[in-house]
Structures are given as structure tokens and as C-alpha cells.
Amino acid sequence: MTLLKQALLIFLGFCSGSVIAAGVFAFLAIIGVFPRLIGKTKTRNHILLYETAIVLGGTTGNLMDLFRFPVPGGTAVLGIFGLAVGVFIGCLIMSLAETLKTLPVIVRRIHLAVGFQYLVLGIALGKCGGALLYFFRGMGP
Amino acid sequence: MSKTLYLKLNEITAVQEKQVFLKDVATLYCDDAAVLAKCGALKVRTVREDRDRRYVEDVLDVIRQISQMDPSIQVTNLGQTDFIIDYQKPKPARWLRQWVKTACVSAVCFCGAAFAIMTFNNDASVTDVFREVYRMVLGQEPTGVSVLELSYSVGLAVGILVFFNHFAVWKLNTDPTPLEVEMRLYEDNIAKTLIQNEGRKESDVDVT
Numbered sequence: 593m594t595l596l597k598q599a600l601l602i603f604l605g606f607c608s609g610s611v612i613a614a615g616v617f618a619f620l621a622i623i624g625v626f627p628r629l630i631g632k633t634k635t636r637n638h639i640l641l642y643e644t645a646i647v648l649g650g651t652t653g654n655l656m657d658l659f660r661f662p663v664p665g666g667t668a669v670l671g672i673f674g675l676a677v678g679v680f681i682g683c684l685i686m687s688l689a690e691t692l693k694t695l696p697v698i699v700r701r702i703h704l705a706v707g708f709q710y711l712v713l714g715i716a717l718g719k720c721g722g723a724l725l726y727f728f729r730g731m732g733p
Numbered sequence: 734m735s736k737t738l739y740l741k742l743n744e745i746t747a748v749q750e751k752q753v754f755l756k757d758v759a760t761l762y763c764d765d766a767a768v769l770a771k772c773g774a775l776k777v778r779t780v781r782e783d784r785d786r787r788y789v790e791d792v793l794d795v796i797r798q799i800s801q802m803d804p805s806i807q808v809t810n811l812g813q814t815d816f817i818i819d820y821q822k823p824k825p826a827r828w829l830r831q832w833v834k835t836a837c838v839s840a841v842c843f844c845g846a847a848f849a850i851m852t853f854n855n856d857a858s859v860t861d862v863f864r865e866v867y868r869m870v871l872g873q874e875p876t877g878v879s880v881l882e883l884s885y886s887v888g889l890a891v892g893i894l895v896f897f898n899h900f901a902v903w904k905l906n907t908d909p910t911p912l913e914v915e916m917r918l919y920e921d922n923i924a925k926t927l928i929q930n931e932g933r934k935e936s937d938v939d940v941t
Contacts, residue, residue, distance in 0.1 A: 617897070
């Protein structure tokens with residue numbers, strides 16, 4: 593009986609894992625961060641490599657989160673990870689804002705004619721300042 | 734006797750030469766080989782500036798040029814009506830630079846995916862839910878890492894692989910992968926925006 597229950601647990605875990613993977617990674621692929629990065633760097637012949645990186649990253653991240661195994665490398669790895677995650681989240685946030693058409697709507701409403709680049713710069717600086725404030729003032733839980 | 738030239742323009746063509754001929758940007762067909770060669774050698778644009786730039790062209794200009802050259806040719810356009818010539822300065826292949834860029838994007842992909850799944854697990858309190866499910870099924874508290882978490886990790890990996898349809902060069906089937914599809918959509922949107930922006934310049938009035 594216990595064996596049967598264990599099998600049920602395995603089945604449940606497997607199903608939830610595969611469905612969640614589909615959801616989370618479909619979101620990442622659809623939101624348009626990766627196509628933009630690939631387009632900007634003009635490296636579309638390496639798409640398969642990038643997808644492999646995403647597959648490995650998703651799996652490793654999940655294992656790290658659930659099993660908390662130690663990662664070697666120290667501060668250097670931490671720095672690279674932080675920078676890469678920062679770039680990724682920066683792109684993700686702007687992708688979300690763009691999907692909701694925030695900027696085009698504002699620009700049309702106030703009839704903004706010049707200086708669109710300063711608007712974007714302002715958003716970037718605001719995000720940077722906000723992130724720094726959040727971490728240094730300990731605004732998190 | 735009138736000869737029909739079938740013209741199929743590509744939406745966007747990347748060129749490195751300064752002289753862009755019709756055969757570079759389009760596929761042509763004509764019964765008469767001489768007409769075909771003559772039209773293929775028609776100059777569509779001469780790039781004057783010495784920098785990377787995209788030029789938006791109109792099929793009507795091409796048709797005008799063809800009919801000026803030989804009025805007896807009938808042009809049937811089967812492809813795009815507006816097309817883009819993407820001039821890129823010929824530059825030496827810089828392998829190191831290319832690979833550094835690829836490595837950076839790979840790092841962002843890897844860490845971004847890892848971060849996304851970790852935030853998801855935390856947001857959705859996956860561990861708490863698992864503990865609850867474990868208690869419901871087995872009637873006792875899980876000790877350490879449960880079988881549920883192991884199978885979840887395996888399922889997650891399988892799900893991602895099925896979604897992306899491949900691992901490294903090994904593919905599940907011949908469909909293009911989701912990123913390839915997204916990349917194509919993104920490039921189509923870029924081309925469409927370029928063409929529409931070009932059309933807007935002439936009217937000079939933004940429709941508000």
C-alpha cells in the first residue's frame with residue numbers, strides 16, 4: 593500500500609513538473625526577451641545553443657532551489673549570475689511593459705514629440721535607483 | 734511580342750556589395766533567357782553612404798525601370814510590394830567578438846531560466862504544497878527531500894525538453910523550435926515596421 597502511495601506521489605510530482613515547465617518556459621519564450629537579445633547581437637545561427645542553455649538553466653535552477661546543493665566558484669560566480677539575472681530581468685520588465693503598450697499610450701496621450709530616448713533613459717535610471725534603494729535600505733521582508 | 738517576367742521579391746535582403754542588382758533581391762522567371770539575364774542585371778540601388786543602413790524600396794520603381802528598359806516586358810509581381818535592402822559594411826569576421834557575444838547571451842539565457850524557475854517555486858510555495866501533498870497521501874511528515882521533489886525535478890526537465898523540442902543537436906521532431914518561431918515573428922515585425930515608417934515619412938502627419 594505504501595509502495596502504491598509512493599508511486600502516486602512520483603506520478604503527481606512528474607505531472608506537476610512537466611506542466612509547470614510548459615507554463616513557465618512558454619512564458620519566457622513568448623515574452624520576447626530572447627528574440628530581442630538574439631536580434632541585437634545578430635547571433636541567430638546559435639539559437640539551438642541558447643535553447644540548450646535555457647533547458648540547462650531551468651533544470652539546474654530548480655535543482656538548486658529544491659535541494660540546495662553547494663555551488664563552487666564563490667564571489668566570481670555570484671557576480672556573473674547577478675549581472676546576467678539583472679540583464680534578464682531588466683529585459684523582462686521592459687518586455688512586460690511593452691506588451692501592455694504603456695509607453696506608446698503615454699507618448700500618444702501627452703503628444704510627446706521629441707526626447708523619447710530620455711524617457712527610456714529615465715526608466716532605466718529609475719529602475720537602477722529603485723533596485724539599489726530596495727537592497728540597501730532593506731525594503732525586502 | 735510581349736514577354737512576361739515573373740518577379741518574386743524577398744521581403745528583406747542583406748547585402749554587402751554597394752551595387753544591388755535585381756537578381757540579388759528577387760527570384761525571377763521568364764521564358765526568354767535573354768530577358769531574364771537583362772532584368773536580373775538591373776541595378777535596384779547604389780549604396781552611397783559608407784555605413785550600415787536599411788533602405789526601403791518599392792516594387793513600382795522596379796517595374797518602372799524595367800519598362801523604361803524594354804516596354805514590351807510584362808511584369809507580374811508574385812512577392813512583396815515593398816522590400817528592404819539591408820546594407821552591411823563588409824567587415825572581417827571577428828570570431829572572438831562573436832563568441833564573446835554568444836557566451837554573454839548564453840549566460841543570460843542560463844541564469845535567466847534558473848532565476849525564473851526559482852522565483853516561480855518561491856512565489857507558488859512549491860515546497861509547502863509538496864509537504865501538504867505528502868502528508869495527504871502518506872499521512873506523515875516528509876523527512877528531508879521527498880520522492881515528490883525528485884519526480885518534480887525529472888518532470889520539469891522532461892517538460893522543458895518537450896517544449897523546446899530538442900536538446901543540443903538531438904531533436905524530437907522536425908518542427909522549428911519555439912525560439913526559432915519567435916525569432917521569425919520578431920524579424921517579420923521589424924521588417925513590417927520599417928516599411929510602414931518609410932511610408933509615414935512622406936505624409937509627415939501622425940494620425941492621432
